[in-house]
Amino acid sequence: MDIRRLWAYLSGYVEVRVTGDRVERFINLAVERELDLWDLRFSRGTVRLKLTVRSFFRIRPIARATRSRVRILRKRGLPFFLRRAGRRKALVAGALASLALLYAASSFVWFVEVTGTEDLDPRQVAQKAAQLGLRPGAFKGAVDPDAVARGLMLELERVFWAAVNLQGTLAVIEVVERKVPPAEWLLREPVDVVAAHEGFLERLIVLRGERAVRDGRLVRRGDVLVRTNDDLPARAIAWARVWRQVTVEVPLVREHGRRTGRAWHTVHLRLGNSRLRLAPGLREEPPFARWETAETYRLFLPSFAGLPELEIRRATYYELERVQEADSPAEARARALGTAEGLLRREVPPGAEVVNRTVQLLRSPEGGYPGVLLRLIWETREDIAAPGGSAGTVAPPAGRESRPPGLDQRDPG
Numbered sequence: 001m002d003i004r005r006l007w008a009y010l011s012g013y014v015e016v017r018v019t020g021d022r023v024e025r026f027i028n029l030a031v032e033r034e035l036d037l038w039d040l041r042f043s044r045g046t047v048r049l050k051l052t053v054r055s056f057f058r059i060r061p062i063a064r065a066t067r068s069r070v071r072i073l074r075k076r077g078l079p080f081f082l083r084r085a086g087r088r089k090a091l092v093a094g095a096l097a098s099l100a101l102l103y104a105a106s107s108f109v110w111f112v113e114v115t116g117t118e119d120l121d122p123r124q125v126a127q128k129a130a131q132l133g134l135r136p137g138a139f140k141g142a143v144d145p146d147a148v149a150r151g152l153m154l155e156l157e158r159v160f161w162a163a164v165n166l167q168g169t170l171a172v173i174e175v176v177e178r179k180v181p182p183a184e185w186l187l188r189e190p191v192d193v194v195a196a197h198e199g200f201l202e203r204l205i206v207l208r209g210e211r212a213v214r215d216g217r218l219v220r221r222g223d224v225l226v227r228t229n230d231d232l233p234a235r236a237i238a239w240a241r242v243w244r245q246v247t248v249e250v251p252l253v254r255e256h257g258r259r260t261g262r263a264w265h266t267v268h269l270r271l272g273n274s275r276l277r278l279a280p281g282l283r284e285e286p287p288f289a290r291w292e293t294a295e296t297y298r299l300f301l302p303s304f305a306g307l308p309e310l311e312i313r314r315a316t317y318y319e320l321e322r323v324q325e326a327d328s329p330a331e332a333r334a335r336a337l338g339t340a341e342g343l344l345r346r347e348v349p350p351g352a353e354v355v356n357r358t359v360q361l362l363r364s365p366e367g368g369y370p371g372v373l374l375r376l377i378w379e380t381r382e383d384i385a386a387p388g389g390s391a392g393t394v395a396p397p398a399g400r401e402s403r404p405p406g407l408d409q410r411d412p413g
Helices: 003-011 023-032 060-066 078-086 089-105 122-131 145-155 329-347
Strands: 013-019 037-043 046-052 069-076 111-115 159-167 170-177 191-195 199-208 217-219 224-227 235-251 253-271 274-279 291-301 310-326 353-363 371-383 385-390
Touching: 003 013, 003 046, 003 078, 013 023, 023 037, 023 046, 023 060, 111 122, 122 145, 122 170, 145 159, 145 170, 191 235, 199 224, 224 235, 224 385, 235 253, 235 329, 235 385, 253 291, 329 371
Parallel strands: 111 170
Antiparallel strands: 013 046, 013 069, 037 046, 159 170, 191 224, 191 385, 199 217, 199 235, 235 371, 253 274, 253 310, 291 310, 353 371
């Protein structure tokens, strides 16, 4: 919309239909007298056009001169809108109240998001920020982002750097964690370094203490790798090959729920500690045998000026029917492999490198088995050094010299 049309809306304009035998003469005279016309659409003996209110009051002499009839079709613009709104005071009051509520709601923080955490629990950062004044429902004018960031860096030892950004109703807390050794390495009493997992020791780097085992040996969990020789704990880095395995079975036919199209809605109101079900009555559960729930609407207003918290939740329950689906052997194998990888991934510590994967298919549908049974073996390279018992403890044998163990030599798990 250009400046001219914007001004026409602010001052008001009308859409008219002009009929007669001399419509072209009507337009020519209007242009000669510099009337503001636009959006002209001609038909047989008729023209529809738009013109400003000021120009409309100047077309009467032109209509008489050309013997044309002018009929108003629509009245548009801000003056006409305000005139109609003046007759609907309740509607105007509701619209103004809604705008005021939206403006007031935008002045509060409704969501707090924590980014950049690795080992630190984001909930711990959010709780500390809440203690510093940044929480859902906080007034943005009362929140000092720099003060909250400084407080996080001072009161959380693991936070090296922090910043708080207010983006509308969302507060984003960015943190950078301090790289510190594990808490167990901060022990002051003399302790040995032991193997945290069974594996083939490739390289042992002694940082403090006396080496207790040579490289190229199989070590078991708990074997002493480095002994302390003073009043400080031993320190070391022990790179080793570790084997882990998991066996997974999945059937060819699997059951799952599918939505039938029926739904059941509930609305709950919470005012402070009081809860009330608004719809559909007092029934606690949907009238379905199986269902899944999805929250479709939530409104939360924090306590303000002594008033309790207000929360409105609308949930939808979708009816489910039990459906059986048969996978192909290839799909079942892929599903079993994905499950096995997820289980092993939870066991592998951070920083470990997976150097080899071995899949053993134990049973399959091709052999008449109603599913897939497979074993997944991961070979990783990781640091297995961990603080052990106090100095002077009798340690088990440090291992035996061996080549890298094969998967059929013994169970590495």
